[in-house]
Amino acid sequence: MNIFDLIGPIMVGPSSSHTAGACRIGLVARKMLGEKPAEAQILLHGSFAATGKGHGTDRALVAGLLGMEPDDLRIPESFSEAEKEGLSFSFGTVKLDGAHPNSVLLRLTGENGGKLEMIGASVGGGKIEVREINGLKLRFTAEYPTIIIQNHDNPGSIAWVSNLLADAGVNIATFQVTRNSRGREAIMVIECDSPVTEEMISAIRENPDIISAGKVNL
Amino acid sequence: MAVFDSVESLLKEAAASGEEMWEYVLRASSEEANISIDESWAKMSATLDAMLESYRSYDPEQRSASGLVGGDAQLMKEARDRGTTICGPFISSVIATALSVSECNACMHRIVAAPTAGSCGVLPAVLLPYAHGRKLGDDDLIKALYVASGFGAVIATRASISGAEAGCQAEVGSAAAMAAAALVYLHGGTPEQMANAVAMALKNMMGLVCDPVAGLVEVPCVKRNVAGAMNALSAADMALAGITSRIPPDEVIDAMKEVGAQLPPGLRETGQGGIAVSPTALRLFPEEGR
Numbered sequence: 195m196n197i198f199d200l201i202g203p204i205m206v207g208p209s210s211s212h213t214a215g216a217c218r219i220g221l222v223a224r225k226m227l228g229e230k231p232a233e234a235q236i237l238l239h240g241s242f243a244a245t246g247k248g249h250g251t252d253r254a255l256v257a258g259l260l261g262m263e264p265d266d267l268r269i270p271e272s273f274s275e276a277e278k279e280g281l282s283f284s285f286g287t288v289k290l291d292g293a294h295p296n297s298v299l300l301r302l303t304g305e306n307g308g309k310l311e312m313i314g315a316s317v318g319g320g321k322i323e324v325r326e327i328n329g330l331k332l333r334f335t336a337e338y339p340t341i342i343i344q345n346h347d348n349p350g351s352i353a354w355v356s357n358l359l360a361d362a363g364v365n366i367a368t369f370q371v372t373r374n375s376r377g378r379e380a381i382m383v384i385e386c387d388s389p390v391t392e393e394m395i396s397a398i399r400e401n402p403d404i405i406s407a408g409k410v411n412l
Numbered sequence: 413m414a415v416f417d418s419v420e421s422l423l424k425e426a427a428a429s430g431e432e433m434w435e436y437v438l439r440a441s442s443e444e445a446n447i448s449i450d451e452s453w454a455k456m457s458a459t460l461d462a463m464l465e466s467y468r469s470y471d472p473e474q475r476s477a478s479g480l481v482g483g484d485a486q487l488m489k490e491a492r493d494r495g496t497t498i499c500g501p502f503i504s505s506v507i508a509t510a511l512s513v514s515e516c517n518a519c520m521h522r523i524v525a526a527p528t529a530g531s532c533g534v535l536p537a538v539l540l541p542y543a544h545g546r547k548l549g550d551d552d553l554i555k556a557l558y559v560a561s562g563f564g565a566v567i568a569t570r571a572s573i574s575g576a577e578a579g580c581q582a583e584v585g586s587a588a589a590m591a592a593a594a595l596v597y598l599h600g601g602t603p604e605q606m607a608n609a610v611a612m613a614l615k616n617m618m619g620l621v622c623d624p625v626a627g628l629v630e631v632p633c634v635k636r637n638v639a640g641a642m643n644a645l646s647a648a649d650m651a652l653a654g655i656t657s658r659i660p661p662d663e664v665i666d667a668m669k670e671v672g673a674q675l676p677p678g679l680r681e682t683g684q685g686g687i688a689v690s691p692t693a694l695r696l697f698p699e700e701g702r
């Protein structure tokens with residue numbers, strides 16, 4: 195129980211789930227993309243679609259994509275900030291099967307052409323969970339240093355990654371593996387107890403079975 | 413850790429430590445979060461600054477996204493300054509502060525969720541006028557926030573602080589309970605009196621539903637913060653007068669959780685019950701009404 199969840203967070207109103215949480219989802223997506231987003235298709239689901247506008251969910255999501263934290267006073271003006279930063283965005287609604295009522299599907303293209311499709315959910319009190327990346331279901335909060343790896347599902351990749359982290363002195367808190375239906379690609383989500391460096395990520399990328407690797411920490 | 417699992421253990425552990433309640437909450441929560449006492453204090457101090465700023469940022473002209481919220485705090489301040497209110501200047505300031513901060517939240521200002529954004533007006537509503545009248549310093553208010561968060565942590569652990577889960581009793585009700593404990597502390601009361609104030613404040617909001625019009629944190633949220641603040645004041649005064657809750661605080665918190673579970677989904681932040689489906693609300697927001 196973190197007492198700063200009782201007196202806090204410091205945030206731009208009006209809703210911890212629909213404003214602060216939405217901003218954090220945008221922020222995590224930006225970090226996962228690993229570059230400045232240039233284009234964003236934002237599809238709102240459930241309560242986000244129904245009451246998002248009045249709660250500033252739309253502006254908060256764009257603010258997060260621009261790298262703003264939930265207490266950033268520029269959130270209400272994020273649309274004009276986006277114009278200055280060269281981010282073009284569009285909004286729509288979507289019905290996602292079995293998704294949390296406060297969910298959003300983001301389709302991003304970075305300024306260097308990188309792509310990311312992510313479903314994020316705002317699960318209450320400003321807390322969020324990433325629920326899907328590039329069509330693969332998973333679940334993490336980004337509150338811990340988290341490594342996300344997409345790989346060809348060949349024997350030994352998991353052991354290889356965990357050995358590499360052990361050699362770097364990183365303690366693994368949780369380790370999830372998800373395969374897509376075809377069974378040829380998998381995603382590893384690794385929550386760590388200590389910070390993960392860019393060098394470790396580069397080292398992970400050297401394995402030919404690894405398609406992509408990135409890290410995120412709010 | 414077990415400290416914040418019950419009011420009973422909170423009182424017992426604090427007494428055993430020989431520390432004041434605020435000091436105990438500060439130390440125990442820092443140990444749990446693995447941060448230093450200084451780091452925690454600095455963070456709470458920044459939080460208080462943000463709370464004060466959320467009050468100062470009020471603008472009588474501001475209006476919320478729906479246009480339903482704005483201007484009410486100003487009307488209350490004017491009535492207070494004319495000296496025509498029934499409750500007198502102190503209570504009128506409490507009402508005006510609750511409205512100010514909650515209106516600021518609805519208008520996308522920066523606020524401190526306490527415990528939630530919808531209930532962010534309750535704590536500042538009682539703390540600011542109280543401190544102003546007595547020339548208290550920031551340190552006293554920071555200590556009061558630790559007291560409030562300690563009892564709030566128990567409510568969050570045993571029950572809920574989410575309107576979607578347990579109705580407004582869990583948001584404004586919990587805020588009132590936290591504010592009552594903080595007031596008892598500032599007024600020199602004992603930890604037992606704080607606990608009694610928490611129990612009485614929560615009991616008196618038991619069953620309060622969450623029924624925001626159009627699903628927005630505007631109506632009835634803003635004015636409900638006033639009710640929470642007034643409830644905190646009376647609970648604190650009762651406890652300080654030596655009145656006890658006949659039902660122990662932990663049992664009250666458990667009952668609040670149970671009531672929350674029994675609330676139909678329409679009365680838990682879905683905007684599909686209570687005030688949200690009143691004819692006027694449905695006329696104003698035809699799309700949201702189902």
Ligand code: SF4
Pocket residue numbers: 530531574575576579580581583584621622623624628629630632633636681
């Ligand atoms: S009515 Fe619902 S949304 Fe409004 S303050 Fe209460 S719990 Fe929060």
